[in-house]
Structure formats: C-alpha cells, structure tokens
Amino acid sequence: MNQPKPVYSSRLVFGFGVIFLFLVLGQWVSRYFHLPISGSVIGMVLLAVTLGCRILPLSLVEEASQLLLQHLSLFFVPAGVGLLSYRAMLKDNWIPITLAILLGTIITLLSTAGIHLVLLRTKWNRKSNKAGSTQ
Amino acid sequence: MDNLIFLSSTILVYALAQTGQFKLKTRLKRISFLFHPVLVSVVVIVLILVLSQTPYESYAEGTEGLTFLLAPSVVALGVPLFKEWKKLSAELGKILITVIFGSLVGILSSILPVLLWGSPLEVVVSLAPRSVTTPIAMNIANATGGVPSLTAAVVVTTGIFGAVAGPVVLSILGKIETSAFGLAMGVASHGIGTARALEIGEREGAYSALGLCLNGVFTSILVPVLYRFSIFH
Numbered sequence: 001m002n003q004p005k006p007v008y009s010s011r012l013v014f015g016f017g018v019i020f021l022f023l024v025l026g027q028w029v030s031r032y033f034h035l036p037i038s039g040s041v042i043g044m045v046l047l048a049v050t051l052g053c054r055i056l057p058l059s060l061v062e063e064a065s066q067l068l069l070q071h072l073s074l075f076f077v078p079a080g081v082g083l084l085s086y087r088a089m090l091k092d093n094w095i096p097i098t099l100a101i102l103l104g105t106i107i108t109l110l111s112t113a114g115i116h117l118v119l120l121r122t123k124w125n126r127k128s129n130k131a132g133s134t135q
Numbered sequence: 136m137d138n139l140i141f142l143s144s145t146i147l148v149y150a151l152a153q154t155g156q157f158k159l160k161t162r163l164k165r166i167s168f169l170f171h172p173v174l175v176s177v178v179v180i181v182l183i184l185v186l187s188q189t190p191y192e193s194y195a196e197g198t199e200g201l202t203f204l205l206a207p208s209v210v211a212l213g214v215p216l217f218k219e220w221k222k223l224s225a226e227l228g229k230i231l232i233t234v235i236f237g238s239l240v241g242i243l244s245s246i247l248p249v250l251l252w253g254s255p256l257e258v259v260v261s262l263a264p265r266s267v268t269t270p271i272a273m274n275i276a277n278a279t280g281g282v283p284s285l286t287a288a289v290v291v292t293t294g295i296f297g298a299v300a301g302p303v304v305l306s307i308l309g310k311i312e313t314s315a316f317g318l319a320m321g322v323a324s325h326g327i328g329t330a331r332a333l334e335i336g337e338r339e340g341a342y343s344a345l346g347l348c349l350n351g352v353f354t355s356i357l358v359p360v361l362y363r364f365s366i367f368h
Contacts, residue, residue, distance in 0.1 A: 019207045026210065036278065036355040038270035040209035041348055047213030052220060065211035068204065069340070072330035073173050073298070074149050075205045078198035079269065079291045080177035081145075084184060085191040086288035096252035100262055101289060104244035105297045105323050108266055109304050112237030112346075113311055113319035119229040120312055 015064025018056065022047045138197030144183075145198050149176045171299045173327065209268065209326065212344040215333070219341035230318065234346055237322035238353040241266035242361065245289075261285040263358045265293050268325040271351040279362045290325070297324020298331040317342025322350045 026043025029035070035042070050056045090097060152175035160167050184194055195202075216223070223230065245265040249258055261281035264272040269290050276286035301320050305311060313336070320328040321343035329347050333340030 016207075019210050022213070023207050023210045036271065036274045037351055038206075038209075038268070038274065040206040041268065041271065041351050043206075043210035044213040044216065044344070044348060047210055048216040048220065051213065051217035058214070058217070061211075061214055065214035068208040068211040069215070069330075069333055072208050072333065073327065074146065075201050075208060076173055076291070076294065076327050076330065077145055077149055077176045077180070078195065078202045079205075079287070080173060080295055081180045081184070081194060081198075082191065083177070083288055083291060084181050086284065090285075090288075093249065093252065093254045093258050096248040096254055097258070097262065097289065099248040100245045100265065101292050101296060103248065104241065104265065105293050106300070106304050107244045108237060108241040108323040109297065109301055109319045110308065111240045112233060112322045113305055113308055113315040115236045116229065116233040116315040116318055117308065117311060119232060120226075120315065 011060060012063045012067065015061045018061050019043075019047070019064055019068070022050075138193050141194045141197030142200055145176065145180060145201060148179050149173075152176050152179070168299060168303050171295075171331070173295055173330075174299050177295065205326070206270075212329065212340075212347075215337050215341040216344050216348075219338055222338070223341065223345055226314065230314070230342075230345060231349065233315075233318055234322055234349040235353050237318070237346070238266075238350050238357055241322065241350070242354065242357055256280075257282055258285070260362065262289055263361070264354050265289050266323055266325060267351045267354045268347060271355060275355055275358050279359055291327075294324045294327030298327040301328055301331060302335070313338050314342050318346040321346025321348075325350070 022043040023040060024043075025046055026041070027039030029042050029046070030037060030039040047056075047061070051058055051061070149172055152170070152172040155175070156167065156170045156172055159170065163170065180194075183189075184191065242263050242265075245262045246259050249262055257280060260279045261276050261283075262285075263279070263281070264275040264286060267275070267290070269287055272286050272290045273283040275281075276283045297320065301324060302316075305316055305319055308315075316335075317332050317339040320332040320339070324331075325347050329340060329343040332343035
C-alpha cells in the first residue's frame with residue numbers, strides 16, 4: 001500500500017473479470033452437483049485452490065479483491081434495511097427469536113473461541129502416543 | 136431509474152457513518168463499537184424510509200447493485216484465504232474441530248429458545264441455520280421446510296449483532312489468539328462478522344472466511360440430519 005500505484009490499472013479490471021469468472025464457476029459446480037452450498041462460497045474455495053496451485057498469479061486478483069473486501073460491510077446495508085419488511089412475520093414469536101439471536105450469537109462466539117483456545121493450549125503428546133502405538 | 140436516489144443515499148449515509156465512527160472513536164471509547172457503520176446506516180435508512188412512507192420494494196430495487204456485489208465479495212475472500220493458507224493448513228485439524236463444535240452450538244442455541252417458547256415448527260426450522268451466510272441459510276431453510284425470508288431476516292440480524300458486539304463479547308476471554316477470534320467471528324456471524332474481522336486485520340479476516348466457509352458446509356449437513364432425527368419437534 002505504501003508504494004505509489006499507477007492511476008490506471010488494468011489488473012483491477014482483470015481481477016474483476018477473474019472474480020466474476022470464479023463466481024460463475026462456483027454457481028455451475030453448485031448447480032451441477034446439487035450442492036446445498038452457494039456458488040459464491042464454492043467460488044471462494046476454487047479461487048483459493050487455483051491460487052494455491054499457482055495456476056493463477058496472486059497479483060492478478062489481489063487489487064480487485066482488496067477493493068471489494070475493503071467495503072464488504074457496505075454491501076450488507078440493503079439486506080439490513082430489508083429487516084423492515086419482515087416486521088409482520090415476527091409478531092407472535094419476536095421474543096424467542098430475539099433471544100435466539102442475541103443469546104445464541106453470544107454463546108456461539110464464546111464457545112467457538114473457547115474451544116479453539118482449549119485446543120490450542122492443550123499439549124498433544126502426539127509423538128509419545130505414536131511411539132506407544134507402534135510396537 | 137428514480138430509485139437510484141436510494142443507492143446514492145445508502146452509500147453516502149454509510150460513508151458518513153464510517154467517518155463519524157472514525158472521528159468519534161477517541162471520544163466515545165468504550166461505546167464506540169455501538170456506532171458500527173452498518174448498524175448506524177441501517178437504523179438511519181430505516182427511519183428515513185418509515186418517515187417518508189417509502190415502500191421497501193423501491194428501496195431494494197434502487198440498491199440492487201450493492202447487494203449484487205456481495206456474491207463476488209465472498210469469492211474475493213479466496214485471496215486472504217490463499218495468503219494465509221500456510222498458517223491455516225498447519226492447524227486445519229483444530230480448525231475443523233472448532234468449526235464443527237461451533238456449528239452445532241450455533242444450531243442448538245438458535246432452536247432452543249424457540250422450542251422452549253413453543254413456536255411453530257416452521258419458525259424453529261427457519262432459525263436453525265441462523266449463523267451461516269444468507270444464500271446457504273436460505274437453501275437449508277428451503278430443504279427443511281422453513282420460511283426462507285424469515286431465515287434471511289434472522290441471518291442478517293445475527294450478522295449485524297455479531298459484527299457489532301463480537302469483539303466486545305470476545306474481549307471477555309481476555310487477549311485471545313488471532314485464530315480463535317477470527318474463527319468465532321466467521322462461525323457466529325458469517326459475512327458481516329468477516330467484514331468486521333477484516334477491518335481488524337487480514338489474518339483475522341482469513342480465519343473468519345474459513346470459519347464462514349466450513350460452517351456453511353457443516354451446518355448444511357447438520358441441520359437436515361438433526362431435522363431427520365426430529366430434534367426440532
């Protein structure tokens with residue numbers, strides 16, 4: 001980011017083309033194999049794998065990806081405003097639904113981070129176990 | 136093209152909210168997290184729409200362009216995922232255990248309150264995939280007989296709440312590893328949480344993206360399985 005960049009960058013345009021290509025690929029895969037996972041998530045994995053296999057140079061997609069991800073939050077605003085149209089649906093069950101969202105999210109956050117911390121801090125005696133099992 | 140006014144106003148409100156949060160950060164200190172740009176923008180725009188009695192449909196039409204960019208943005212998460220892959224792959228086993236556990240907790244913590252309340256089955260089923268990104272969650276709701284639009288509403292609320300409160304909630308655990316932070320954000324509050332994690336750092340964002348992705352996979356498997364064993368009834 002510190003280096004001066006050219007005003008016009010065809011890499012940005014390339015990058016967008018590639019990202020949309022992977023979106024289309026992801027959607028194909030999702031539809032063809034009848035997967036419950038959305039095309040965009042499959043596209044994300046495909047993109048990471050293609051980059052990992054060095055088929056695609058990182059420099060080609062880096063700028064476009066950075067541009068999109070820097071403003072990712074903005075793209076969620078219309079969906080958030082959409083909550084407005086669901087008011088009627090919540091009427092009878094809004095208390096448990098709110099509880100599920102608030103408590104559920106807090107519990108999920110803490111237990112996910114918690115178990116990962118436990119896993120990270122547990123000393124796995126893998127070497128000694130292996131030594132013990134191979135007789 | 137009249138509705139384009141909503142596109143420009145959404146971008147401007149968001150930009151103002153972001154600038155405002157940045158400027159007030161030092162003054163608000165502890166409560167600055169409440170002024171998350173997404174939350175502020177949503178509240179302001181909802182107020183404007185309600186006060187001006189604008190139907191949501193025209194707003195949605197005008198802002199289609201922004202919503203459209205969500206899908207390529209999720210694809211773009213492949214880049215941080217690749218960049219951090221060396222670190223991620225070294226601890227993949229632990230990450231998988233964490234996400235499977237988090238996915239299960241996410242589902243159970245969503246359905247318990249509504250089950251105890253005695254809500255109808257379709258509400259319970261709609262809430263089960265609450266913590267995964269909207270398109271995946273709607274697929275799951277569809278497959279199990281939920282109401283996809285209720286699912287979408289719950290998913291978005293979860294995302295905003297997680298993005299706003301997540302870092303504060305996680306600070307209860309003290310200073311935690313980047314991986315635990317990122318995974319928790321991605322598993323508990325999908326894309327919006329990942330956007331928040333990316334604001335903190337690229338590595339946080341990468342863990343969060345992986346959490347979001349794996350949670351999508353596991354929740355897609357777990358919800359129908361739990362449903363078949365009639366845990367929801």
